[in-house]
Amino acid sequence: MAPYTDFTMLRYAITSRALYPGDEQQKQAALLREAARWIADGIDLLQLREKDLPAATLAILTRNLLEKIALATSPTRLLINSRPDIAVATGAHGVHLSSSPDELSPTQIRNLFHSAHTPQPLITVSCHTLADIHRARREQVDAILYAPVFEKPLANGQKLPGQGLDELRAACTAAAPIPVYALGGVTLQNASSCLDAGAVGVAGIRLFHNP
Numbered sequence: 001m002a003p004y005t006d007f008t009m010l011r012y013a014i015t016s017r018a019l020y021p022g023d024e025q026q027k028q029a030a031l032l033r034e035a036a037r038w039i040a041d042g043i044d045l046l047q048l049r050e051k052d053l054p055a056a057t058l059a060i061l062t063r064n065l066l067e068k069i070a071l072a073t074s075p076t077r078l079l080i081n082s083r084p085d086i087a088v089a090t091g092a093h094g095v096h097l098s099s100s101p102d103e104l105s106p107t108q109i110r111n112l113f114h115s116a117h118t119p120q121p122l123i124t125v126s127c128h129t130l131a132d133i134h135r136a137r138r139e140q141v142d143a144i145l146y147a148p149v150f151e152k153p154l155a156n157g158q159k160l161p162g163q164g165l166d167e168l169r170a171a172c173t174a175a176a177p178i179p180v181y182a183l184g185g186v187t188l189q190n191a192s193s194c195l196d197a198g199a200v201g202v203a204g205i206r207l208f209h210n211p
Contacts, residue, residue, distance in 0.1 A: 009191065010201025012045040012124075012145065012181045013038050013208040028061065034209060035065055039074045043208070044201065045124070045143075047096045049081040058083060062090040077122055084109045087121060094122030094142070099132045106139040126183075128163075133174045141178060145203050146171045148184025149194060160184070165197045172198030 013035075020030035031050075038046060048062060062080060069076050077093040080086050084095045084104060097103045104112075106123045113121045124143040125136045136144050150162035162185050172180045181203040182194035191202045 009195055009199075010044045010179070010181065011208065012047065012143075012183075012201060012203035013043050014047045014049050014203060014205045016205045017050055019206070019209060028057075032061070032064055032068075036068050036072075037210070038208060039065070039068050039072050039076045042075050044076065045079060045122075045203075046076050047079045047081055047124075048092075049096070049205075051081055055083070055086060058086050059090050062086060062092050066091060079122060079124060084112050084121070088113060088116045088118055091118065094124070096145075097123065097125045097141075099126050099128055106141050124181075127171065127175075130170065130174055133171050137175055137178055143200075144171070144175050144178055144180045145183045146175075146180050146199075147182075147203075149182045150185025150187075150190060152185040165193055168194060168199060169197040 015031055015035060017027040017031040020027045022030070035046060046065070048065065050058060050061065062078065065078050069078060079094045079096045080092050081096045082098060082103060086092070087095050095109055109121060109123060123141045124145060125141045126145045126147060127133050127136055128147060133144065146168055148160055148162050149165065149168050152160050152162070154160055168182055179200040180198065181201050182199040183203040186194060186202045186204050186207055194202055
């Protein structure tokens with residue numbers, strides 16, 4: 001049994017095909033196999049975060065994942081990272097936004113879905129400061145990913161300092177009643193402390209991947 005199945009909290013898995021060996025086709029196949037395990041387990045939210053892929057390839061992956069969700073009759077909801085156009089075109093459940101000011105606003109995304117006569121999207125957003133939290137709350141997003149909570153290694157061998165549990169607690173208080181997921185350096189060992197700080201669940205890339 002994979003370790004993430006032991007959670008009794010909300011779970012938000014984020015894809016990264018870069019974690020898998022092989023060529024591009026093999027990486028995408030591995031991503032789909034891993035995501036299928038999450039879907040079968042009923043993971044709450046699944047973010048397709050393959051921002052470097054062309055739109056056509058991203059759409060194919062999205063439709064494949066939506067088919068797996070439907071066949072499994074899973075409660076999993078699929079979000080596309082920063083690509084509301086792909087989400088609308090494929091019927092994905094929503095969109096995840098970064099904290100960048102260049103992103104479309106949640107209101108603009110809702111209007112886009114409305115214009116396409118599709119169900120209202122689920123919108124999550126990354127926040128790194130209390131200012132980000134206040135903005136997300138004003139925009140009435142559905143959930144917030146607050147990061148980084150704990151120190152995490154970077155690809156260049158350096159480490160990104162974590163903001164700590166006190167900052168997570170302050171973020172959860174400021175965000176209420178919008179739910180907050182803890183992201184960044186979260187492990188099976190420290191996940192419960194995130195709940196104690198007020199998070200509804202945990203989010204991660206490596207956290208949910210099978211070793």
